[in-house]
Each structure stands twice: as C-alpha cells, then as structure tokens.
Amino acid sequence: MGFWDFFSGLFTGVAMPHRSGTRQINKIIVHNSDSEWGNAAIIDGWHRERGWSGIGYHFVILNGFQQNRGFYAGSEDGVVEDGRPLHKAGAHVKGENDDSIGICLIGKHHFSPEQLLQSLPKLLRRLLREYNLRAEDALFGHRDFSSHKTCPNFEVRHLLPLLEE
Numbered sequence: 001m002g003f004w005d006f007f008s009g010l011f012t013g014v015a016m017p018h019r020s021g022t023r024q025i026n027k028i029i030v031h032n033s034d035s036e037w038g039n040a041a042i043i044d045g046w047h048r049e050r051g052w053s054g055i056g057y058h059f060v061i062l063n064g065f066q067q068n069r070g071f072y073a074g075s076e077d078g079v080v081e082d083g084r085p086l087h088k089a090g091a092h093v094k095g096e097n098d099d100s101i102g103i104c105l106i107g108k109h110h111f112s113p114e115q116l117l118q119s120l121p122k123l124l125r126r127l128l129r130e131y132n133l134r135a136e137d138a139l140f141g142h143r144d145f146s147s148h149k150t151c152p153n154f155e156v157r158h159l160l161p162l163l164e165e
C-alpha cells in the first residue's frame with residue numbers, strides 16, 4: 001500500500017485490508033450452538049455463566065426458534081445477529097481466537113436452508129471481501145482445529161462454490 005493509498009483510505013474511511021482495529025484477521029471459523037433454539041442474547045448468558053466476559057462469537061445465525069423448540073418464526077430464520085464486536089478477539093476456539101472471526105449457527109445437526117444457503121454464504125462473502133481473504137485459505141469449521149470435536153456438524157468446505165463472486 002502506497003502513501004497516497006493510505007491517505008485516501010483515511011479520508012474515505014476505507015478499512016485497511018486484513019485488519020479490524022488492531023486485530024489481524026486470517027480465519028473465519030464456523031460453529032453450531034449445539035442447541036435446537038437460541039439467539040445471541042441467550043448464548044451471551046450461557047457464556048457469562050461459564051465466567052467469560054460475554055458471548056464468544058462475533059455473529060449468530062438464527063434458525064427461527066429463539067425461545068424454545070415450539071415457536072418457529074419464519075421471519076427470524078436466517079437472521080444474522082451481532083455478538084462480540086469484531087475488533088475484540090472472540091472466545092470460540094482455543095489458541096485460534098486472536099486472528100479469527102467466530103460465527104455460530106443455531107442448531108445441532110439440522111440447519112435451515114436460510115441459514116446454510118443464504119445467510120451464512122452472504123455473511124462469509126462480506127467478511128472475505130472486507131478482510132481480503134480467500135475462502136480456500138481462511139474458512140474453517142471448529143472441528144478442523146480439534147480432532148475430538150464435531151462442531152459445526154457439517155462440512156464448511158461444501159459452501160465454497162457459493163462463495164465465488
């Protein structure tokens with residue numbers, strides 16, 4: 001990046017590639033909540049109960065069941081909620097939090113088409129572009145870092161064809 005690019009970046013408010021505040025982002029890691037219902041506020045409560053400073057994920061993608069298994073709201077299916085601010089390191093994969101973004105899909109083994117085929121690819125395309133990352137290099141599932149974990153219970157690489165622009 002040259003001097004004038006740097007300056008024009010300052011004046012137009014364009015973020016420097018790869019950075020969110022002072023944080024370098026190299027990975028986007030996908031999780032599932034391992035619950036059939038929930039939302040960012042509920043997960044925030046669960047994580048505070050563990051003694052954390054709040055929700056460990058940066059984004060939560062709803063499945064339409066926010067309070068319990070019984071009440072499905074189609075308008076909430078696939079909604080993306082904000083979790084921890086992006087400039088703060090998350091708490092979602094041991095040893096990988098400093099340079100990653102954590103996304104959590106509400107669900108155990110089943111995810112809705114709105115979550116998997118619409119909202120998640122759209123969010124990933126936005127983040128990959130924002131941080132100037134290639135999906136093949138930067139996209140991971142939690143289980144890619146931990147052999148005894150199954151999270152997020154689907155193969156994130158199957159999404160790669162949906163991430164080409």
Ligand SMILES: [Zn+2]
Nearest residue numbers: 031032142151
């Ligand atoms: Zn996970």
